Amino acid sequence: MTSDASKPAPARPVGRPRRPGLPSGSGLTSSAARSTGRAGGETVTGRVFSILEVFDHDHPALTLTEIARAAALPVSTAHRLVGELAAWGALERGADGAYRIGLRLWEVGSLAPRSVGLRERAMPFLEDLYEATRQNVQLAVRDGHEGVYVERLAHPDAVRLFSRVGGRWPLHGTGVGQVLLAFAPPVVQESVLAAPLTSFTARTITDPAVLRRTLAGIRRDGVAVCDGMIDLASLSVAAPVRGEGDAVVAAISVVVPSPSTPGGIEPRTLVPAVRAAARGISRAIGAPTPSRTPRTLRTDVPRPSS
Amino acid sequence: MTSDASKPAPARPVGRPRRPGLPSGSGLTSSAARSTGRAGGETVTGRVFSILEVFDHDHPALTLTEIARAAALPVSTAHRLVGELAAWGALERGADGAYRIGLRLWEVGSLAPRSVGLRERAMPFLEDLYEATRQNVQLAVRDGHEGVYVERLAHPDAVRLFSRVGGRWPLHGTGVGQVLLAFAPPVVQESVLAAPLTSFTARTITDPAVLRRTLAGIRRDGVAVCDGMIDLASLSVAAPVRGEGDAVVAAISVVVPSPSTPGGIEPRTLVPAVRAAARGISRAIGAPTPSRTPRTLRTDVPRPSS
DNA sequence: TCCTTTGCTTCCGGTGGACGGAAGCCAGCC
């Protein structure tokens, strides 16, 4: 429900708080006049988070000084806070003196219903899909204007992807992203359509009107086919996962070599499998029966699947 | 490196900070005399962590009042802190008003090298092991006196397990745990052997002398077979995963029906596959080549362990 | 060997933000 649009204008508008830039040059006693006392309006928790945000996939291990510099904190302050974080286990200090994200923090994060909770129930279906295609299978949810990848099964020989578990991508360029956007609250859609659409390849949709039509098509078909929009060599087929109240809570996709490349795969053949897996997950997480289908599916039957 | 034993007695002795119990009754102005001001010696970060610790697998969603009660904080204080946590994304508030662990926290936790970093590289080997056995495959690391499960692949028809991703178990009762313990620093081993060994089934090892012999056997064979120590119906075969400097950083296991049950599996047949997978992972994460050493086991070598 | 640099840790006085009681508010229920 973070930055969701059930309320018109929640406190946190949509994105995540940006990382504070480094202080202008190293000019001490410059603009921020307040010489002593803490910098204006910053809470302790805010500083703690700014420390955690310093870590990312390209910087998994940092020394105290690096943390202090990147989080724009005095070294002594960073020292104290980092010490408290490490004492609890949110950070761990390696033999080299560098700090890393700690196991304890991962443990708590694993309780997030929208990540691991979802993942656990989706896993059997993802496995099946993976077995059937032997390519890349992905599970993602939406957070603000971005898709967050919750799980990824990648065959070593499959097309190489840019996504990572825990990584983010803009919604308009990926298969799962387009699905999540197509079923997002109108406010979110308009907001994305209003902002400039960054281009990754020559095939990325950058025209809002085209994107709008694409989204309508996805809503109609219940599936998205996204060819070469992030990487010209790969194509993804994505479908929505629905939860309680029939709301779209996640999306799955299969990523295969684009048919325009040697060894490419025709997307048409993948659509049924992806859609079936998405429906399976939806049922597993408590979605109501998929409309008035001819089949009288009974959601509560403990169908052994196998 | 949390609570690791390179230093004899770090600040945090070994376990995780215990959850503070509820205040004695509801007696106000009772024992804790300090009527105003914050409770003795508690830091802001400490309170934030105490809030996060309130969540566990059995309590994934809590209301403000429940959080305040469980964390032993005044409601107004909890309200402020929870608000800051939710603003950042560490918590999310559902439509029902309850708070849950947020996606953002999971995202940061995913950067922990000992969890997701390890998992990513181990996954292909775990997949293969899963395919070969169609049972349960697990990956775990040690934190203090407990094993933490980092990944688990479970076939729907396989033996039901009590472990969960992100869950903890004492080291002496599980296959991966015994492996992790066998190769843990001597201080940790002695500490575990000195403490009472809780029993889960009639087969759980509770005698320190027996455990000591078992660990020696595991070091000798490079594999642990653990039959019915948590659940009489299941048996696990585990092997160590080594990292840089040849230190044991994780363990993997396959859990199958115990041979003493109908449909049970003879562990002997699984050993080669588990060992091979463990070696594969070790290689993938940068362990030195296994070499042909007739294992002159040196658990206590000062080697800086990197 | 001495000096410099870089980074980490400890210390301590001042103060501004955290604290939490109290009051207000809103549903749901008897």
Next chain:
DNA sequence: GGCTGGCTTCCGTCCACCGGAAGCAAAGGA
């Protein structure tokens, strides 16, 4: 209507956080 339980806001008090400065240790360079 009155009541209960839970959530939110407000504001005066005060103490824990803050961060400059000094001390330490290790790594390089002359």
